[in-house]
Amino acid sequence: MKRISIIEVKELTKVFDNNIRAVDGISFTVKKGEILGFLGPNGAGKTTTLNMLATLLRPTSGTASINGYDILKEPDGVRRSIGYVFQDPTLDLELTGRENLDFHGRIYGLERDVRQQRIREMLDTVNLADRADDFVNTYSGGMKRRLEIARGLLHYPKVLFLDEPTLGLDPQTRRAIWEQIQRLNQEESVTIILTTHYTEEADYLCDRIQIIDFGKIVALDTPNKLKARLEGDIVSLTFKTPQHARQIQQMLENKEWIRRIDKVANGNHYVSIHPNIQKIQRSRRDERADGMASNMSYVQASGAEKFSKDMLGADNKNVQHESKRLNLLVDNGGSRVPEIVKLIHGTEIILESVEIHKPTLDDVFLTVTGRNIRQEQGSFMDTVRRHRIIRHARGQRGKR
């Protein structure tokens, strides 16, 4: 196969002025024609990484090359080689779809004939030909996204960056965009890096997934291999109260047929882990310093688990946030349920529901980071704090 690498990233690091290490020495390569996904929660460093690769942001240290051009020494070559679909829409709403593409083509120096032909081609590809001459402010969210993808590909880039391509879109539109991304990947033979915090999106689209958390790569593999790391079944037990969950957790801890125990969710609300990000960052870095390789392993996973428990302990006052659900990773999940029931029998513990499923990327994410990827939905203050940090970090951008 013609799988030569088109992107090479070496020890890329970005430290913002407020000393937040948004990206912490990451290295990876992307092969030609590949779809690589950056999976991680908001603020993990995904967009910062993309912006450095796109020459919008100067790395604090480390470097990368795209299509043979160094991002520091040959930014123009890099810029010509990439298309970037930003997370926030960057279309000109007061212009028509065609005009948006036309301006883009002019800026990239496409000759008139080539430009007009290519615009027609891309409008057809993203099914916008019949709306091309309407103003963009009459477009739906999905249409705008498609137009942006068409624009990102207009100048025949070798690499396309998609920052949260389906953020805020409804499931149907999301599915349609996934299909278009896949088709374009093949038809245009363009290499794609996309960021997402939707595990199902990463699972569906990506050849390989890179899980990023606090600026570090915590796992990098194909979706199937990632999931295979959690062999077996996940048995989810929901108890009447968090105290019950804690009691049963103690009873289960020494059973050798259980590979992992995770305390996860509290109904629809996920566990609130102490939101002092910098503190977490520090403690996570310490953990890593304990000789943990950046490859995922169970050693690391249990480290993460320990971490998550520590943090839970720190947050014990917040009882209403404590989990009443346990996730067990076991072989033959179905056959273990009677055993669990037997354990509970005769105690005052009330088991409310049992659910068995094959591990998903959500479970993988939880395992490698010790947190649920959708944790932000959990506590409002958590979200606010995280966003404040992100915004602060963004405010520091572009000291270049």
Add this chain to the structure above:
Amino acid sequence: MNMVQPLSRQAIYVVLLRELKRYWRARARIIGAVAQSFFFLTLFGLGFSGFIGGFGNVKYLSYLAPGVIGMGLLSGAMFSGVSVVFDRQFGFMKEMLIAPVSRTSVILGKILGGSITSSIPGIILMTIAGLMGAFKPTLILMIGALAAVGVMFLITAGFVGLGVAIGSVLNDFHAFQLLTTFVMWPLFMLSGAFFPIDVAPFPLQVASFCNPLFYGVELLRWCLLGTGTALLGSFGWLIALGALAAFTSLMIAIGSYLFSKAQI
């Protein structure tokens, strides 16, 4: 990443074209811009003219007209420049910044476009004032009016540049209110638009001499009325032209520099 990049005529043209297209499509706002100045000119000008009469042999309406034109130019140009903040955060500009063209070309296109679009209300207002009899209808006035259009471009280019510079440094939309109060109003009040600074107290005169808009209004007055403040003498127009040209070049340079340094 400040690699030396050549200016791209194509990029300048695209940004300019975009500004003009957008302006033309939102042309209803021209009415708003002209109307504000028009009210100043008629209500204020006609209202005060019975009371003041005029300065020297210039009647008050004639005196006021170049000043009110200058006010319109100032606010139009400043807001056009400051709009880079919106472009940068919500739109098109961000898209331009990852294109393989220099930021300087992008911003020159922006300044050029902003200068043209914010001069248009000024030209309309000059015509209205002319029809109201503010300027003596002579043959020289035709030439003077053409020169005034040139001066308008010079004034607006400078203030678009200043707007871009401010917009590149400021990220807070709420600060725009302050911009009107603390930048635009003082510039306007000290421009000699309402009253000749000849009779103003000395500190005010000094402040006016530091005010680029003062030279802009002065120059417009020379073009349209053939006279200016006695403080600068009979070659006042030359001093004003020099000062204004220096200001405009400086602002274009500073605006381009700060914009090329600005964060996304």
